[in-house]
Amino acid sequence: MSSADDNKVTLTIDGREVTVPRGMTVLEAAKSIGIEIPTFCWHPKLKPVGACRMCYVEIEKMPKLAVSCATEAMPGMVVHTDSDLVKQGRRAVLEFILLNHPLDCPTCDKGGECDLQDLTFAHGIDDSQFDFNKYRFIRDKKSTFDDYRLGPEIIRNQNRCILCYKCVRSNKEVFGEYDLGAFQRGNITEIDTGPGQQVDSIYSGNLVEICPVGALTNTDWRYNIRVWKTQKVNSICQYCADGCNLTLWKDRQKIYRATSRRNDAIDEGWICNRGRYGYQIANAEGRLTVPLIKRGERQENATWDEAIELIARRFKEIKDKKGGVCIGGLAYPGLDSASLYAFSKLFRTILNSNNVDFRIDYKMLPEEPGDLYTQITSRKFSIAGIENSDVVLVIGSNLINEHPITNLRVRKVVTQKGAKLYTLNPFATKSGDISTDEIIYRAGTVEALINGLCVSIVEQKLASDTVDASKLATRVEPNTVAQAAKISGVEADRIVGLAQALGEAKHITLITGELLSTSITRDAITAAIMNLALLCGMAENGQIGFLSKYANSKGAEKLGVMPLLSDSLIAEMKTLWGGYPEQKGLGADRMILSAKKEEIDALFVMGSDPMLCYPDGQFVREGIEKLDFLVVADLFETRTTQMADVVLPLSSIAEMSGDFVNLEGTVQHFDQAIKPLGQSMPGYDICNKIASALKEPLFESVARMQPDIMRLLLREENPEIQRELREVKTSVEQASGEYTVPLFVVDQAHHFAHLTERSKSLSAFCSEAHLELSPSMAEKLHAETGTLIRVESEVGKVILPVIISEHIDNDVAVVTRNFSANPVNDLQMRKQRVDYVRLTRVEEK
Amino acid sequence: MNFIRTVIIALPKGFYTTLKHLFKKPVTRKYPYERREMAPRYRGKHYLERYDDGTERCVCCGLCAASCPADAIYMEGGETDNGERFAKVYEINLLRCIFCGFCEEACPEEAIFLGHEYEFSDDNRDSFIYTKEQMLANRPKEKPFKRIIRKVRRIF
Amino acid sequence: MEKKVLFTYIDDPAQVKVETYVGHGGYTAWQKALKQMKPADVIDEVKKSGLRGRGGAGFPAGLKWSFVPKDSPKPRYLICNADESEPGTCKDRVLMEHDPHGVIEGMAIASYAIGSHLCFIYIRGEFGGPIRCMEQAVKEAYAKGYLGKNVFGTGYDLDMIVHTGGGAYICGEETALLNSLEGERGMSRIRPPFPAIEGLYACPTVVNNVETLASVPHIINNGAEWYTSMGTEKSAGTKIFSLSGHVNKPGNYELELGTPLSYLINDLGGGIKDGLKLKAVIPGGSSTPFLLPDQLDTKLDYESIAAAGSMLGSGGVIVLHEKTCIVWVIERLIHFYRHESCGKCTPCREGTGWLEQLISRIERGEGKPGDLEKIESICDNILGRTVCPLGDAAVMPIQSALKLFRDEWQYHIDNKRCLVKSEFAFA
Known part of the structure; x- marks a missing residue:
């Protein structure tokens, strides 16, 4: 009987009635009431294909067995999931699958979590009538087995493959990669890469997780341990700000692997390779386990007491002599919230200094608190909410590199729901492959382009009526589309086309990334984008995401690990701590400038590596060299720790429990997996020890501190954005002299900041810095992949091997910065908006 | 009368019983010089087998x-x-082990x-954690001639 | 009886040229449909004529065209399925090589009927000759204005693309053909959604066989009643039968539906070769069950053949004389199906492989007792349990052979050699 509500369908499964939304399949309807129908080729996030035939059910009035993953639930259906015919059908399918399946269970890595093992045990027969030799996909006639390495991390054994096609389907439908495919047909079908290719996309680890049997296996898990020996720990990825949920699998004091812990609000069960293989830094070789104190020229092992005593003594000296303003603190925004809070509290209550900051990769930060940028970033952004948009605009972000999982969500809304993607970047990126128009602007001209867009929207009379657009022409410069086209190098009709799409869109998601947020003209860019948002009505029908970069950047913002805070946040801190230093604090780059001028004598760096990451290598080196006293706490030896007077061993994220706040503003908790390695300590304990030695402890226990932390993290600041067009003036720097190629410093696809190069698997993907060039530029330099090129700027030079890009097609140089052997920040200058370099080929001797 | 029964008859009877055993073969095994042969399925110390090559x-x-019901194996x-x-x-803690033989039954490769062997007492707990090298079966037996040559060489 | 409709000018080598074709009355139906009929009228006419799909399924063509939703904003596509790979069938290649314009005209009218402005003809990759002929004919049709923009000045645009397949029998199945045309692996899709609602690029699509489409101009020219006057009540019109096997005059013959099978084999085909007796006939391409000599009077139309226990299918009639070992025939067939299985669903992929190993073992004389029961149970597990009909096609001849010729199979197993001393067998 059909129910009165047209959108719902009532059917009977195994004698139980269930009402489900129209369009749901029988399989999902059964799942919703707890009846599990066995499947191999069905996955909640992929389109059903009906390939494995395991999900048979018997439906009355249908002559044959039906596959429940592909049959839509119809009103009045009577379904039996466990009748004799269904049981016989399942046994037959299992017998067919096991015909040529090898008896590999003792050596197969999937044993213990294998779908085929579990389902055969539940539904199969224990003897087969097949009495021929099993077919073997011979790789090498002399060896006894057929494992084949498809990529740095994936090993394939085709004999075990049951051809559910989940790997090739997810690769194509969800990730948009084409490096894995099926070859041949029939029962000799092979899942393989193209000849000479490797499976090394950033999502390739998911293919191993999705394989139901041991056909695709990971190298980092190979033969190490059986899954039933391990324990699962809930964790959160410590790299980018997407905040994917992970499960760490550990036994005793070693972590063996990380897999996805599906969270439909953020990652939908997919994680990128950084999160998947980045756990390895916890157990990597080279972890600092004892404090080091520099005596003479060398750094020698010391005890915690010695180190803390030295730190306390020196800090006290400096504070007493010149005041707390001479001590600065730099925290790594990938630390947990408790450590960041303790850091801020240490400086503000004990050292009486406001010099704390986490924004170590920004050039010349603006200094006003509560500016428009902060107003926008304090608004909520929802990754799942991207699915409501019909236009997605990405400005200044290589989305697949910076936020791989947000990129998947954008892919989903574009490929499955027909939304339109527009990207505005200084060079072409992979995420732009599915875009309706990929606009490349001349480096350093983005606000001119956005002003042009605003002007075009007003000219086409598509502006939202919530804002007064009449004064636009006087407020922005350039104020004609032609002028904007000339400055930015984009054809005028493309600007007009994009403006039309934005004006006619019903719900827009705007995303910006690292290429904008770290720029010195951030204020102008923010004002321009705000104008655009107001004119398109994004405040009502859309969302604006100035996506934060690190795992806990948003947490650091909310906890106030910044020198200048809004008045309301200062008031909160006064309530919590009873006081707040009055002197104006200094931001990260101002701190280093002051260090250079010898106004700051001591610096406490917790977790970051400014020598590698700050975008002006010479500047930061000069600044740090002039310091009287440098304390660095980190996991490994880095360029910064080598210059420190005291080095403290820091515990990694897996060795403590804590919270991260992801780019949406969601607070997510992660649990401790292993004990702190050696004598390392979590950041909050280090701060507490220093505070106790100086004056008094910051907290009795972390648990007691937690309510204060949560109070700050859950504070909602929803400032009303003035609906008024702002002034935006453009100033364009011209490249001069011999240095004409714009330089962009980015993270390599498989790496993030300064920690991941210690991970063995991620280094297998890429282990050295390189220069990415368009094919035309490479030809001009007569370079092929691997040729060494000297990259020179006014202030420094680096020699890097070339990689010829598949996407970039304009004259830019893109270098990767994650490798301490080749610090590319020597090329950058903090006062310049765009760095220009010259490329010459290194001649072989 | 009692005297005859207790002394004349009972005493020699007792002496005879004892004397009889003087000439019988004793059932005592002179361990450790003579060892009893175990039943073929006797469960003693573990060993790991090799293939012919x-x-x-x-x-x-x-x-x-x-x-393993006692959780005695680590690998x-x-x-x-x-x-x-x-x-x-590959380690087996022989103090945890209860010598049930489940590991032998469970092994799919006929490896363990x-x-x-039942003579492996020792005087400290640590030496009861037997490693793989201690449990690995010997290589195929060499010919006796070769064994003598090897032993002679070792002396010089 | 033999009746030439599609084969009227098939022996004229000049028929491939557009001038000759027009001289023989070609492209008048296309003009009539565009200028005088509405698309709904065309569909009605074809429905009334009772034209059934000639590719094997026998589904009424007009009814299939009427499934296309009238109000969908998406573009429609018409696809001509020229991937003729059914063993025993060779009729479409003759039509494409000797009367390509007839096919083009039929495709044009069908496109107009469903409202399509882009049609494809998917030709099997091994058909070098037909591909060249069709490409040349399409070029000529464009040159003369029968295709392209504003045909006959009515404002209707029609583009036709000749696409070559890569060489797979499975791409003759309509959903695998759609996948192959989209550039993906030729594997079948699950239905629902049906191609008429969501086909090529998720747009409404109609897939028809070459012969079906070649019949359409004749129906439009001469009317539905003329077509129903030929054939039987439920199977109207004429069909081309490809006669092959042990007959004296194998070849393609166009007959009215309802002609007795004996007429085809004895009168047109010249009787059994070498004067031997008939053993079995496969009436509709290799996927259909056998017919025995006592069923020789069966009329060649969809209902009568179905009543006799087989299927008319694509009309590829294979004749086997008494010196043929049935086990050897089945071994050839199952080798073909195993080789052509696409590999998507488990029963067909693994089942055909296992069947091939079992049957070739029996044929070689190494069969074990219990093999026949195994084969029967595997066939039961494949039939009706697959995504596309290839699984059923592989299994039906085996089941039929086991039912009708079981003693031959038993002889192979018991005596380890052939019952019939054929010159081809191994034993």
Whole structure:
């Protein structure tokens, strides 16, 4: 009987009635009431294909067995999931699958979590009538087995493959990669890469997780341990700000692997390779386990007491002599919230200094608190909410590199729901492959382009009526589309086309990334984008995401690990701590400038590596060299720790429990997996020890501190954005002299900041810095992949091997910065908006 | 009368019983010089078998450890030069072990067996954690002539 | 009886040229449909004529066209399925090589009927000759204005693309053909959604066989009643039968539906070769069950053949004389199906492989007792349990052979050699 509500369908499964939304399949309807129908080729996030035939059910009035993953639930259906015919059908399918399946269970890595093992045990027969030799996909006639390495991390054994096609389907439908495919047909079908290719996309680890049997296996898990020996720990990825949920699998004091812990609000069960293989830094070789104190020229092992005593003594000296303003603190925004809070509290209550900051990769930060940028970033952004948009605009972000999982969500809304993607970047990126128009602007001209867009929207009379657009022409410069086209190098009709799409869109998601947020003209860019948002009505029908970069950047913002805070946040801190230093604090780059001028004598760096990451290598080196006293706490030896007077061993994220706040503003908790390695300590304990030695402890226990932390993290600041067009003036720097190629410093696809190069698997993907060039530029330099090129700027030079890009097609140089052997920040200058370099080929001797 | 029964008859009867055994073969086994032969299925100390060409049979599948009721087996897997799976670390704690033989039954590769050795007492707990090298079966027996040559060489 | 409709000018080598074709009355139906009929009228006419799909399924063509939703904003596509790979069938290649314009005209009218402005003809990759002929004919049709923009000045645009397949029998199945045309692996899709609602690029699509489409101009020219006057009540019109096997005059013959099978084999085909007796006939391409000599009077139309226990299918009639070992025939067939299985669903992929191993073992004389029961149970597990009909096609001849010729199979197993001393067998 059909129910009165047209959108719902009532059917009977195994004698139980269930009402489900129209369009749901029988399989999902059964799942919703707890009846599990066995499947191999069905996955909640992929389109059903009906390939494995395991999900048979018997439906009355249908002559044959039906596959429940592909049959839509119809009103009045009577379904039996466990009748004799269904049981016989399942046994037959299992017998067919096991015909040529090898008896590999003792050596197969999937044993213990294998779908085929579990389902055969539940539904199969224990003897087969097949009495021929099993077919073997011979790789090498002399060896006894057929494992084949498809990529740095994936090993394939085709004999075990049951051809559910989940790997090739997810690769194509969800990730948009084409490096894995099926070859041949029939029962000799092979899942393989193209000849000479490797499976090394950033999502390739998911293919191993999705394989139901041991056909695709990971190298980092190979033969190490059986899954039933391990324990699962809930964790959160410590790299980018997407905040994917992970499960760490550990036994005793070693972590063996990380897999996805599906969270439909953020990652939908997919994680990128950084999160998947980045756990390895916890157990990597080279972890600092004892404090080091520099005596003479060398750094020698010391005890915690010695180190803390030295730190306390020196800090006290400096504070007493010149005041707390001479001590600065730099925290790594990938630390947990408790450590960041303790850091801020240490400086503000004990050292009486406001010099704390986490924004170590920004050039010349603006200094006003509560500016428009902060107003926008304090608004909520929802990754799942991207699915409501019909236009997605990405400005200044290589989305697949910076936020791989947000990129998947954008892919989903574009490929499955027909939304339109527009990207505005200084060079072409992979995420732009599915875009309706990929606009490349001349480096350093983005606000001119956005002003042009605003002007075009007003000219086409598509502006939202919530804002007064009449004064636009006087407020922005350039104020004609032609002028904007000339400055930015984009054809005028493309600007007009994009403006039309934005004006006619019903719900827009705007995303910006690292290429904008770290720029010195951030204020102008923010004002321009705000104008655009107001004119398109994004405040009502859309969302604006100035996506934060690190795992806990948003947490650091909310906890106030910044020198200048809004008045309301200062008031909160006064309530919590009873006081707040009055002197104006200094931001990260101002701190280093002051260090250079010898106004700051001591610096406490917790977790970051400014020598590698700050975008002006010479500047930061000069600044740090002039310091009287440098304390660095980190996991490994880095360029910064080598210059420190005291080095403290820091515990990694897996060795403590804590919270991260992801780019949406969601607070997510992660649990401790292993004990702190050696004598390392979590950041909050280090701060507490220093505070106790100086004056008094910051907290009795972390648990007691937690309510204060949560109070700050859950504070909602929803400032009303003035609906008024702002002034935006453009100033364009011209490249001069011999240095004409714009330089962009980015993270390599498989790496993030300064920690991941210690991970063995991620280094297998890429282990050295390189220069990415368009094919035309490479030809001009007569370079092929691997040729060494000297990259020179006014202030420094680096020699890097070339990689010829598949996407970039304009004259830019893109270098990767994650490798301490080749610090590319020597090329950058903090006062310049765009760095220009010259490329010459290194001649072989 | 009683005297005859107790002394004349009973005493020689007793002496005779004792004297009879003077000439009988004693049932005492002179351990440790003579050892009793164990039943073929006797469960003694474990040993890990090899194939005829010398390769270890154990592939570190973990089934013996999973079936052990006393949780006495610990192993870590690794990859040989050929890319095959083998046990890098394989240890049995013989003080936890209850010698039930479940590991032998569970092994799919016929790699672990409980042999006939029962003489392995020691005076400290640590030496009862037997490693793989201690349990690995010997290489195929050499010919006696070769064995003598090897022993002579070792002296010089 | 033999009746030439599609084969009227098939022996004229000049028929491939557009001038000759027009001289023989070609492209008048296309003009009539565009200028005088509405698309709904065309569909009605074809429905009334009772034209059934000639590719094997026998589904009424007009009814299939009427499934296309009238109000969908998406573009429609018409696809001509020229991937003729059914063993025993060779009729479409003759039509494409000797009367390509007839096919083009039929495709044009069908496109107009469903409202399509882009049609494809998917030709099997091994058909070098037909591909060249069709490409040349399409070029000529464009040159003369029968295709392209504003045909006959009515404002209707029609583009036709000749696409070559890569060489797979499975791409003759309509959903695998759609996948192959989209550039993906030729594997079948699950239905629902049906191609008429969501086909090529998720747009409404109609897939028809070459012969079906070649019949359409004749129906439009001469009317539905003329077509129903030929054939039987439920199977109207004429069909081309490809006669092959042990007959004296194999070849393509166009007959009215309802002609007795004996007429085809004895009168047109010249009787059994070498004067031997008939053993079995496969009436509709290799996927259909056998017919025995006592069923020789069966009329060649969809209903009568179905009543006799087989299927008319694509009309590829294969004749086997008494010196043929049935086990050897089945071994050839199952080898073909195993080789052509696409590999998507488990029963067909693994089942055909296992069947091939079992049957070739029996044929070689190494069969074990219990093999026949195994084969029967595997066939039961494949039939009706697959995504596309290839699984059923592989299994039906085997089941039919086991039912009708079981003693031959038993002889192979018991005596380890052939019952019939054929010159081809191994034993």
